[in-house]
Amino acid sequence: MTTRHRHNGADNSGNLTCPSCDKPRTAGQYLCPACWFALRATTRASLNKRDGLALTRLRELVQQLGDWTPLNSIEVTP
Secondary structure, eight states, X not given: OOOOOOSOSBOTTXXXXXXXXXXXXXXXXXXXXXXXXXXXXXXHHHHHOXXXXXXXXHHHXXXXXXXXXXXXXXXXXX
């Protein structure tokens, strides 16, 4: 979880990978389980919401991952 890479979320074979650590992830999940659970509980709860702000929250997550923000420091719109 300490090494993060900027990429399109897939490896050379087209398999989905975590944008934070390059480990495998499944469709419908943006992070692998280890990185997901490294996020704060409040951040995970916000990212699980399916409302009008869901896309905004995802963009905030992507921006902070790109800025190398530590996973346990990432915050998104509640």
